[in-house]
Structure formats: structure tokens, C-alpha cells
Amino acid sequence: MPPAFADPAAPSRPLHVIPVADLPGWRAAQPAEVAAWLQATGFEAALGDLRLIPGPGGVAAAVIGHGTEKTRARSRFALARAATALPAGNWHLAGNLTAAERDEAALGWLLAHYNYTRYRPAKPPAPRALLQAPEGCDTARLLAMAAGEWLTRDLINTPSSDMGPQELEEAFLALAARHGAETTVIRGDDLLAQNLPMIHAVGRASTRAPRLLDLRWGHTGPLLTLVGKGVCFDTGGLDIKPSAGMLLMKKDMGGAATVMGLAQMIMALDLPLRLRVLVPAVENAISGNAMRPRDILTSRKGLTVEVNNTDAEGRLILADALALADEGAPALVISMATLTGAARVAVGPDLAPYFTDDAGLARALEAGAAETCDPVWRLPFWDGYESLIEPGIADLDNAPSGGFAGAITAALFLRRFVENPRYIHFDIYGHQPADAPARPKGGVGQGARALLAALPQMLDL
Template identity: 70%
Template sequence: MSPRFAPDTANALPLHLLDPGALTGPDSPLSAAAQGWLQASGFAAGLGETTLLPDAEGGIAGAVVGLGTSEARRRTRFGLARSVAALPAGSVWRLASATDPALRDELALGWLLAQYRFDRYRPAAKPANPATLVAPDGLDAPRIEAIAAGEWLTRDLINTPASDMGPDELEVAFRALADRFGAAVSVIRGDDLLTRNLPMIHAVGRASARAPRLLDMRWGNDGPQLVLVGKGVCFDTGGLDIKPSSGMLLMKKDMGGAATVMGLAQTIMALGLPIRLRVLVPAVENAISGSAMRPRDILTSRKGLTVEINNTDAEGRLVLADALALADEEEATAIVSMATLTGAARVAVGPELAPYFTDDDTIAAALESGARAVRDPVWRLPLWPGYETMIEPGIADLDNAPSGGFAGSITAALFLRRFVSNPRYLHFDIYGHNPADASARPKGGAGQGARALLEALPALLEVPK
């Protein structure tokens, strides 16, 4: 199953979006009988509140969904998508009247996102077909479908446990994505990482029985070049600085950066955007064995910078550093990295916001405008130059885990920036997981920042909308 709008059919039932102030009286689009039904049923038009309207024969004449207050809509993303679960399975709906384009677009995207189910390991528990929606008038339906499909891919990849989503399986998914759109793929694996000068990717993944690798995809022949780099740590034990068992419970999501850039890449290719796209994913497992990297080891990176390992659990920035150095060797228009990188980011902004870093104020403004438009919240954190000394240990060029615990997300971003000279570099420190069910966002894997970035691409790549 993939996210799709229903075909326009005469059997589609009318779906009314009602403001709390328009339930009854001359401003209501409903008949007197329907207004009476709403009053009798206690319908108050709260955000996403849904009630079926009966016809004269006891069947379904339509449904009403509450718009709630503007404050409720501001606080709750995709609140209207609550209606999907409240409507009969297999039913088909159409918007009964025109509505604000922003509300229309949010309803449409939320409807598709709310249909997502991860049922790979419980196929017998798969629910009946959810209610479907005819694409509303004026909606760019192919774009919304492509965005939803990209998010579904991201969720599937993150939700799959490491037993079935190690570096091998991530490579299979990566190749399948490329094959769908005619993209070219190359892979550097195992000890070849050393001969091809990707030593830190090798150092992080060499302790695992599953070989580390760098996945490299290219698509498109013309236009500005966008390079997406995603952290692909398929499971993170912490290495010799081992995590406690509680800290490993969500580590199947440590490849959330890879999953997010793959979902975004799928959307870009499905839409046929006029750009050249490159996707780099260092895919590793941070495991423990006799060959594991050790605290206070010093690694030499692809760029030639030396890195002192002061915590083997700060491995994501190491694999990203080599991949970013490789990306920076070409004249890309823009380079973007995405990673589930630091717990400090979660402490700073919680699980819903995706903090990002850039030196370019124009990009930041476009990104924040895009984030508001598509309800994909991001938050800019500073690349504060006063903290540069915190990542300089003295014995080597860089420290992968500065002591003290202050500004952990910022120092990680400063570390990564040392490997990129491109001024249009943008880094996201995402969480990649919803800790509880929410409207159109079930508990589990989640893309963050991808929709906002897609909306901001014209500014990021300096191309017309």
C-alpha cells in the first residue's frame, strides 16, 4: 500500500469542515435537520471532532469535522486528520465546500500520513481499509502524495529493527530506491574503505560482523547539485564506552538521518525536480569486539584532520565527517547532513523540533518559512564561534566528545563544519521518533526536517519556484 487519494467518484460522501461558530444558523452549510442532529449529539466542533450525519433511511449522508479554535490548530499539527480513524473503514469522502488553502493542504497531507501502519511483524493485526479522501479542488495532489510516500519510507526504515535493518539491508533498500528512479549507485565496503580513504567510517564499523560501507547515489543530469548526507548507524551499542541497556532500546533509530534523506530523495525524484541529486549514507553498526576503536585513540580523517576519540559513543559525527569531506570535494550548490546525533538536542528542544545549523541567514529564513507552511517544525541553533576551543583537545586537531557536557549539539555541529568548506552547508540534529501517538504521527519512526527542506529548496539551490 502507498499513500494515494481516492479517485473522484459519485459515491464519495460529503465532508464538512465546521468552525465552532457556524454549527447552526444562517452561516451553517448544513440543513436544519443536520443542525438539529449536531445539537442533539452534543457536537462542539473541537479540532478533529467527527460526527456522521444520517440520511432519511438510516444510512450515512455525510460527516462533519470540527475545525476547533485557532489556538487549538496552532498547538496541534494535523489535528483534522483525527477524522480518519473516526470514519467508517473503506468509506470515500470529498470536501463539501472550499476551505482555506493552508487548511486544505494540511488536511490532505495529514489524511495520507494518518493512514500509515507498520504491520511487517503483525500482518494479522492489520486494520480494515481506512477511509479515503478525494483530492480537494486546487490541491497539488501528486506533490502531496510524493511527500507522504517519502515519509512512509522514512518511517518504515526507522521502525524496522536492527536484526532486519543492518548495513546489508540498508544497502538493499538504498539500491531499490535508486532502481525505482534510474539513479546510479556505488558502494565502498569493508577494508576497501581504507584503500579509498574513508578511514573513520571503517574505524566505527570494523568491530561489527556486518561490514561498514559508504552508499553513494546519483540522480539527474542538469541543474544545481544538492548533496544529502545521512547518518546510517544501524545500531549503536556505544562501543567500548557502552550504553546502559535503557540507552540501547531506541538505537534501531540511530540510522534516522539516513532514513530521512532517503525519504526526501524519493520525494525529489518522484517529483522530477530539475536538480542533480547525490545521496551519501555511511552505513555501519557501532559494535564491540577485539577490533573496536578505543577511548583516546587518534584517527586520521579523509580530510587529513586528526581526531582524538574521547568517547566511542560519539561515533555518528565520525562517519558523517568522512562522508562530508567526500561531498565537499565536488562543487555542490548545497550540502545537507541529517543525523540522530546528540541527546543534547533533545534536552534543548524536545522530540518534536528539529534543530538545525547554518551560517546563511537567507537559507534559515527560507527554511523557517517552509517549516511553517508544511507543519514540519525546525529551530535554528547557533554555530557559536566561542565554543570552537571546546572541540580542540591539543593532542589532535579535533575532539569527538568534549568534556563538561555543555552545548553538546552545538559542538557536534561545529565539529562537522570543520569538514565542509561549502558556505551553503546545513546540518540537522533530528530525533527521528515520536514517543507517543499523535495526529497523523503514530508512535515510532518519524521524518523531521525533510518537508521543510523540500519547501525551502528554491532558496537553498537558488532556483525559481
């Protein structure tokens, strides 16, 4: 079921949000039996600690700890614990929360209800604890962000048996149809005829044909082009991954899933811009016609690429798509990809690293990240490493040796295909390794909400 808020006209019970510093005064103002109950249950207002308050008809209210400034800084969406722990029914927030804290609580509540159940026995949907949207919240924006995130999570969580290039195409076309967008799909050998040779080279070994998905929406305003890596499963190709390395490869289309989630947000909110979304959708498989180590490919842009590792395939398909994007002279180009393990080593799974040469874009993005609880971290397009991606026999090397700065060299490789200086590249993880408030274990979007919040400043909307 899609995320939703409670009917604002319906009766609701209060969820009191209490910081540690306010607990003594708040408890002293409560009826004696409530104060005694909280004392007996050991409630100390630790961040996310929840207690139900009994009343004549059962549960009359609830209280949740808001911790200290220090503990709040270390956790996102802590109040969302209540969304899945409270009894079903309507609830409203009570307490001295800032506007930003109310937005965070409301968004976290929506995200916390996500549950991937496609392969479980069908059950009637369980009643939910629904939150009344706090006063002053932009409910349309919060709902759009939640719906976009749910789409991203669904796509990433679906195993490759049911989310190959064809199924990703179907999801892409369904997204376009919901919002009246136009689409074009180039499949199989037509990729060669349309000068998209590296997408073809990566995907041709699979029994599931490679393709480029192209969505266009909007008629006025600046042109925003999103490019998402759609590797629906990655064996590594002839440089085959060990079995342990393939366990999460259903998420290798996380870049595609995230730009589709962002597109859902943009179109649902009817932002005053023109949107183009490009998704090269492939499976990196093994067969007699698979690309080989040391093959040299000629890209759409005309640059030649020596394939020094067939497991560095994502940057190859993105390169052709980025060259195509650049030809349209967009106001802003953004690529998103689950591209390198080096990015995860650098910043872990919780941060979305990004690259840009434009300091203004970076400032807008980081402000948007703080506003939407969607953390990002800037890494450099370090020109000093350009020589690492130049093999000598071809213009570019898709997998430089040495093991240093893998995320940066991958980003530099992609930048060679974009002349537009207003370019942002994200190297995301797309997976939540353990349950956290509002983020159950599994697929997760990264950077999309931050971008949504930053777009008005980035594009002067």
C-alpha cells in the same frame, strides 16, 4: 499499501469542517433532525471532534470541528483524525478552508493511513476512508511527500536484526533502481583503500561490515548533496550504553532514512537538479578490534580526532562522508542525523533543530517548514565554543567534557569538514513518542518536507 487519494469521479460523502465561531450559523442552516442530533451528541466544534451524521442509507455525512485560531496553532494535522475514524469509502472536504488548510488536511489524511505491519499476522488490507484531493491541491507533490515519509518511517521502524548495514544498502539500491539513479558502494576494508578511515573505525567491530552508500541522479541543474547518518544500531561501543539507552537505537539510522525519504520526493517529482546521496552505514558494536577511548583517528580530510567517547560515533562517520561530499563542489550540502541527546533536551521531540551560517537558507527553510507543517528551529554555529572541540593532542575532540552545548559542539565538529559555506546540518530525533494526528508512535521523518519546499529558493530552480 502506498498512500492514495480517492477517485475524483467516484461518488463521495461530505466531511463538513466547522470552526467554533461558525457552528451556530451552520447548525441553524441544517435540517432539524441534523441540528438536533449534533446538539444531543454534544458537538461543539472542538478541534478534531468528529460526529457521523446518519441518513437513510446509513452514514450520510460527517462533521469535524476546526476549533479556534488558538487551538489550531497548537496542533498539526488535527483534521487527519477523520482519516482513521470515518467509515470506509470516499469523502470530500466541505467548508471554508484556506488553500494552506486544504493542503494540510490532504497531506495529513495520507500520512494518517501509515501502519507498520511487517511483523504482524498477515491480514487482508482493511478498506480505507479515502479523501478526494481538494480542488487546487498539487496532488503529485502531496503524494510524493507522503510516499517519502512512508519510506522513512518503514526504515526507522524496522528493528536492527532486519535493518543492518546490508539491509540498509538493499533499501538504498532499491530506491535508486526505482528512479534510474546510479550507485556505488564501498564496503569493509575497501573503505581504508578509498580513504574513508573513520567510517571503517566505527564499523569494523561489527560482524556486519561498514560501508558507504553513494547515489547519483540527474544530469542538469545545481548539485544538491545529502548526507545521512546510517548507524543501524549503536551499543555505544566500549563506552557502552546502559540497556535503557539502547532501546531506541534502531532509530540511530534516522538521518539516513530521512535523506532517503527526501531523495524519494525529489526524484519522484523530477526536480531540475543533480542529486547525490551519501550514507555511511555502520553498526557501532563491541569486539577486540573496536576503537578505544583516547584513540586518535586520522580523517579523510587529514584532520586528526581524539576519541574521547566511543558513543559519539555518528559525527565520525559523517565527517568522512561530508569531506567526500565537499570535494564535489555541490551548490548545497545538507547533513541529517540523530546525533545528540542535547538537541532533544533543547527543543523536545517535535521540532527539528538545524544549523546554518547562511541567513538566506534559513529564511527559505523556515518558510518551507510553515508551508508543509514540518517545524524546524535554528540553533547557532557558535564560534565561541570552537575551543571546546580542540583537545590539544589532536586537531579535534569528538566528545568535549563539561556537558554544555552538546548539540552545538557536535555541529561545530561537523562544520570543520565542510568548506562549502552553503551547508545545513540537522540534528533530528526521528521518533514520535506517542500517537498524534498523522503521526503514529514510532519512526518519523523530520525536516524533509520543509527542505523540499525550500529547495526552489535555495537552489534557484
